[in-house]
Amino acid sequence: MKILxxxxxxxxxxxxxxxxxxxxxxxxxxxxxxxxxxxDYSLEEALLIKESNDSxxxxxVCTVGNEYADESLRKCLAKGxxxxxxxxxxxxxxxxxxxxARIIAxxxxxxxxxxxxxxxxxxxxxxxxxxxxxxxxxxxxxxxVVNRFEPxxxxxxxxxxxxxxxxxxxAMNIDLPAVITIxxxxxxxxxxxxxxxKQAQSxxxxxxxxxxLGMIDSEIGExxxxxxxxxxxxxxxxxxxxxxxxxxxxxxSKLAKIINxxxxx
Amino acid sequence: MHPIVTAxxxxxxxQITRVVxxxxxxxxxxxxxxxxxxxxxxxxxxxxxxxxxxxxxxxNGSFKISCLVAGxxxxxxxxxxxxxxRRRDTLTGWMHxxxxxxxxxxxxxxxIITLQYDxxxxxxxxxxxxxxxxxxxxxxxxxxxxxxxxxxxYMMYRRNWLKPPKLDYTRPDRxxxxxxxxxxxxxxxxxxxxxxxxxxxxxxxxxxxxIWLHDDPTVWGLRWWQPISTVIAYTLMHLGxxxxxxxxxxxxxxxxxxxxxxxxxxxxxxxxxxxxxxSAISLIxxxxxxxxxxxxxxxDEVSIGYSEITDFTWKHLLNLDACTKCGRCHEACPARATGxxxxxxDVILSLREFANRTMESQTLPNxxxxxxxxxAVDQVFMExxxxxxxxxxxxxxxxxxxxxxxxxxxxxxxxVEDGDMDPILQKTLQTIHKSGNSFGESKRKRASWVKKLxxxxxxxxxxxxxxxxxxxxxxxxxxRNQKVTQSFARILKLLNIDFGLFxxxxxxxxxxxxxxxxxxxxxxxxxxxxxxxxxxHFKRIITTDPxxxxxxxxxxxxxxxxxxxxxxxxxxxxxxxxxxxxxxxKLNYTVTFHDPCHLGRFNKxxxxxxxxxxxxxxxxxxxxxxxxxxxxxxxxxxxxxxPDVVGMEKPSQNRIREAAKIKDLEIFVVCCPKDLVMFxxxxxxxGHEGHFVVKELIELIAEAIELPTLxxxxx
Numbered sequence: 015m016k017i018l019x020x021x022x023x024x025x026x027x028x029x030x031x032x033x034x035x036x037x038x039x040x041x042x043x044x045x046x047x048x049x050x051x052x053x054d055y056s057l058e059e060a061l062l063i064k065e066s067n068d069s070x071x072x073x074x075v076c077t078v079g080n081e082y083a084d085e086s087l088r089k090c091l092a093k094g095x096x097x098x099x100x101x102x103x104x105x106x107x108x109x110x111x112x113x114x115a116r117i118i119a120x121x122x123x124x125x126x127x128x129x130x131x132x133x134x135x136x137x138x139x140x141x142x143x144x145x146x147x148x149x150x151x152x153x154x155x156x157x158x159v160v161n162r163f164e165p166x167x168x169x170x171x172x173x174x175x176x177x178x179x180x181x182x183x184x185a186m187n188i189d190l191p192a193v194i195t196i197x198x199x200x201x202x203x204x205x206x207x208x209x210x211x212k213q214a215q216s217x218x219x220x221x222x223x224x225x226x227l228g229m230i231d232s233e234i235g236e237x238x239x240x241x242x243x244x245x246x247x248x249x250x251x252x253x254x255x256x257x258x259x260x261x262x263x264x265x266x267s268k269l270a271k272i273i274n275x276x277x278x279x
Numbered sequence: 280m281h282p283i284v285t286a287x288x289x290x291x292x293x294q295i296t297r298v299v300x301x302x303x304x305x306x307x308x309x310x311x312x313x314x315x316x317x318x319x320x321x322x323x324x325x326x327x328x329x330x331x332x333x334x335x336x337x338x339n340g341s342f343k344i345s346c347l348v349a350g351x352x353x354x355x356x357x358x359x360x361x362x363x364x365r366r367r368d369t370l371t372g373w374m375h376x377x378x379x380x381x382x383x384x385x386x387x388x389x390x391i392i393t394l395q396y397d398x399x400x401x402x403x404x405x406x407x408x409x410x411x412x413x414x415x416x417x418x419x420x421x422x423x424x425x426x427x428x429x430x431x432x433y434m435m436y437r438r439n440w441l442k443p444p445k446l447d448y449t450r451p452d453r454x455x456x457x458x459x460x461x462x463x464x465x466x467x468x469x470x471x472x473x474x475x476x477x478x479x480x481x482x483x484x485x486x487x488x489x490i491w492l493h494d495d496p497t498v499w500g501l502r503w504w505q506p507i508s509t510v511i512a513y514t515l516m517h518l519g520x521x522x523x524x525x526x527x528x529x530x531x532x533x534x535x536x537x538x539x540x541x542x543x544x545x546x547x548x549x550x551x552x553x554x555x556x557x558s559a560i561s562l563i564x565x566x567x568x569x570x571x572x573x574x575x576x577x578x579d580e581v582s583i584g585y586s587e588i589t590d591f592t593w594k595h596l597l598n599l600d601a602c603t604k605c606g607r608c609h610e611a612c613p614a615r616a617t618g619x620x621x622x623x624x625d626v627i628l629s630l631r632e633f634a635n636r637t638m639e640s641q642t643l644p645n646x647x648x649x650x651x652x653x654x655a656v657d658q659v660f661m662e663x664x665x666x667x668x669x670x671x672x673x674x675x676x677x678x679x680x681x682x683x684x685x686x687x688x689x690x691x692x693x694x695v696e697d698g699d700m701d702p703i704l705q706k707t708l709q710t711i712h713k714s715g716n717s718f719g720e721s722k723r724k725r726a727s728w729v730k731k732l733x734x735x736x737x738x739x740x741x742x743x744x745x746x747x748x749x750x751x752x753x754x755x756x757x758x759r760n761q762k763v764t765q766s767f768a769r770i771l772k773l774l775n776i777d778f779g780l781f782x783x784x785x786x787x788x789x790x791x792x793x794x795x796x797x798x799x800x801x802x803x804x805x806x807x808x809x810x811x812x813x814x815x816h817f818k819r820i821i822t823t824d825p826x827x828x829x830x831x832x833x834x835x836x837x838x839x840x841x842x843x844x845x846x847x848x849x850x851x852x853x854x855x856x857x858x859x860x861x862x863x864x865k866l867n868y869t870v871t872f873h874d875p876c877h878l879g880r881f882n883k884x885x886x887x888x889x890x891x892x893x894x895x896x897x898x899x900x901x902x903x904x905x906x907x908x909x910x911x912x913x914x915x916x917x918x919x920x921x922p923d924v925v926g927m928e929k930p931s932q933n934r935i936r937e938a939a940k941i942k943d944l945e946i947f948v949v950c951c952p953k954d955l956v957m958f959x960x961x962x963x964x965x966g967h968e969g970h971f972v973v974k975e976l977i978e979l980i981a982e983a984i985e986l987p988t989l990x991x992x993x994x
Contacts, residue, residue: 028723030723205698205709207797207799207800208712208798209583209799210799
């Protein structure tokens with residue numbers, strides 16, 4: 015049996031960064047890469063399922079990205095994933111989350127996993143759509159924002175808890191195969207020691223392309239996407255915070271003045 | 280042969296000896312030999328069991344045959360001077376010396392008799408144990424016996440009346456009902472009583488022989504060659520012991536003394552007495568770099584660190600048996616002193632119990648039963664291992680060269696591999712991996728502190744400099760330390776020193792990452808830094824950070840990075856008094872100085888900071904625990920990244936409390952960025968704010984040379 019864990023190598027930024035000349039992305043020189051936090055949890059969940067099952071389970075991690083993304087895949091392999099697939103070609107540059115979901119769906123058709131575990135969202139773009147879109151394309155059931163996952167013994171059903179707003183939880187059963195998007199906090203992700211990551215260097219990463227997955231042109235890149243990024247910019251400051259200093263009496267009079275100014279008195 | 284002339288007559292030297300087995304029947308002599316061989320056989324068998332146990336460990340990577348001669352020399356120098364045994368417990372050390380030398384001479388004496396009686400006389404007809412040699416032998420044996428017994432009696436007095444807390448075997452890592460150490464106490468006392476009894480019966484044997492053979496002029500006439508025995512003989516005679524009674528007594532005592540001594544010998548390898556052998560061998564194989572350079576991991580091994588007892592090197596297994604439970608490490612440990620569940624002594628003793636339980640039998644139990652990590656009474660808790668500050672106080676004071684910290688770090692490597700660590704520490708390690716520093720700041724910001732300086736600093740990566748400054752994480756990113764770092768840069772500038780930085784080329788030096796047990800990350804950091812340092816252009820490196828200093832100096836060479844590096848204190852101590860660095864203002868503060876572990880204990884730099892303190896005219900008052908006994912601030916071994924248990928005293932607070940005892944103390948001087956952070960925090964949380972302040976030595980130098988403040992300097 016297989017579990018597919020699609021992961022994302024996200025970008026974090028420093029305070030100082032610059033945009034690309036076309037203003038559609040942050041200059042890649044300022045990218046700091048890391049494995050998406052949510053994916054740490056979905057991989058951990060897959061590993062826990064594997065470890066608590068007697069029958070053999072293969073965990074396949076996959077991602078869409080250039081060779082920089084290998085680092086995140088290696089981290090997953092170091093933690094115990096069995097196989098890694100990285101899909102890339104230059105046509106994929108401006109692919110949005112729907113386009114990514116199409117690629118994952120193709121991988122799923124090829125690998126036929128019983129379960130797809132993804133993170134709820136990525137920390138950089140926060141669309142929260144890749145997982146559920148994959149389910150839509152595959153025509154599988156899905157559950158989003160799951161914070162407990164318990165498959166039955168023959169992996170045909172699972173009982174799950176979903177985290178709702180206001181501290182509520184929703185319990186439901188879901189038929190497998192399904193796509194589950196995992197919420198942070200569902201488990202305690204393990205540590206990938208550097209030694210483990212180094213040892214994972216010897217595990218080959220399968221490099222696939224949209225072609226090798228059998229995708230047709232209308233599914234690839236911008237054609238397969240539902241959106242394109244027109245512009246990226248830093249929003250203008252709408253309000254400013256000031257710290258009122260001085261003795262309590264001085265602070266009170268300054269505060270009164272601000273309120274009066276605001277009211278237009 | 281010259282006759283021996285004395286007041287009581289003239290003797291043929293060959294007559295002056297002791298007839299061995301005098302009046303014994305051949306069958307009793309045979310019986311004694313059977314017992315004797317049996318004892319030797321048991322000794323060898325027991326030794327075999329122990330040696331087999333050590334052989335079940337891994338090979339000792341750091342050891343080279345060429346070190347053996349130096350090791351043996353070192354062992355003899357320690358044993359003959361007893362210098363490691365006298366530290367922080369002088370009287371006990373001297374008393375142990377009396378037992379040691381007494382025992383050695385008595386053992387050698389008995390062996391000499393055997394040598395003649397069983398070897399040289401029957402094989403070659405060669406005898407030497409007579410005449411003056413015999414007489415001096417008697418005198419020496421009397422002196423040795425007295426020393427032996429005196430030392431033992433003192434140890435009894437110490438255990439029973441002085442009762443030092445370090446000998447009560449209380450374990451900080453277990454509740455009192457979870458373990459039973461009464462067997463340790465029983466063994467201690469049996470050991471003392473057996474030895475003192477062997478000693479006393481030895482004297483009684485000599486005394487009863489003097490009475491029994493008082494008609495023999497070679498005995499009676501020369502009795503004062505064994506003065507103590509003679510005094511005892513007179514006392515016994517006074518109590519009514521005559522020649523016949525003495526003969527009977529002597530016969531019984533002889534068997535008692537002999538059998539007791541032989542039993543003792545047979546059991547040496549399996550009892551407390553084994554330290555006679557194990558401690559000496561441990562000293563031979565002492566790794567002189569044990570404190571400052573941790574062992575490398577074997578890249579070919581599938582697993583890392585110590586998980587099972589069979590992962591230990593044979594040397595570390597021997598270390599476990601070398602422990603004499605003296606309690607010096609227990610006393611010195613800052614974690615133990617502040618109530619953490621760690622005593623280096625108990626780690627060693629638990630592991631020793633574990634090794635004995637699992638590895639002394641014919642076959643090894645299965646793998647699952649060999650794990651040293653766990654909750655059983657002879658296993659080690661994760662919490663215990665994470666309590667260690669790797670300050671090396673234990674390794675440094677151990678009189679028999681036990682490597683507590685390398686053992687603990689090896690065990691931590693296994694914990695790290697399994698992810699058994701504090702979540703915050705885990706996060707920090709990931710941060711260091713990602714950004715190359717523990718602050719999670721971008722590499723570009725590493726040298727952002729230079730922006731405020733009114734001058735440019737060279738980039739040692741592409742410009743020639745005399746001195747390259749490896750700044751380290753805390754001095755680069757911590758806002759309080761940045762001020763010190765800026766001052767140091769300005770002092771270097773003032774001195775017209777041609778210096779440069781590595782800017783974003785620098786990564787965390789890895790010292791503390793290695794001590795956490797994340798060896799893979801350490802290797803990555805070390806290799807990155809070494810590659811960067813190799814490509815740079817400098818004559819020597821200086822740093823204000825003792826942690827970076829230690830690992831670059833002592834550990835980078837193992838990875839092919841040999842660089843000359845100096846801590847700023849020794850660098851400035853050499854040039855203080857030169858041109859611009861002459862103090863222009865005398866500072867009259869009463870100060871105390873805290874030796875950073877990595878500068879002092881690790882690298883033995885105790886003097887340079889003190890020289891500077893004196894040169895500045897400060898009134899230095901030392902704390903109780905100073906120099907090699909300096910008390911760790913609690914930040915080492917990655918503990919700066921692990922939150923301390925709430926409600927428990929921190930080592931830094933304990934230290935501040937110690938400093939506060941100094942009358943009129945004004946400044947607590949440090950020379951380590953982590954110390955500055957730890958103690959400034961501790962001074963606030965321990966309620967001493969306003970009483971005295973913590974300052975970096977650099978700040979005092981700046982004050983003494985009247986370096987203008989940065990704001991004034993810029994404007």
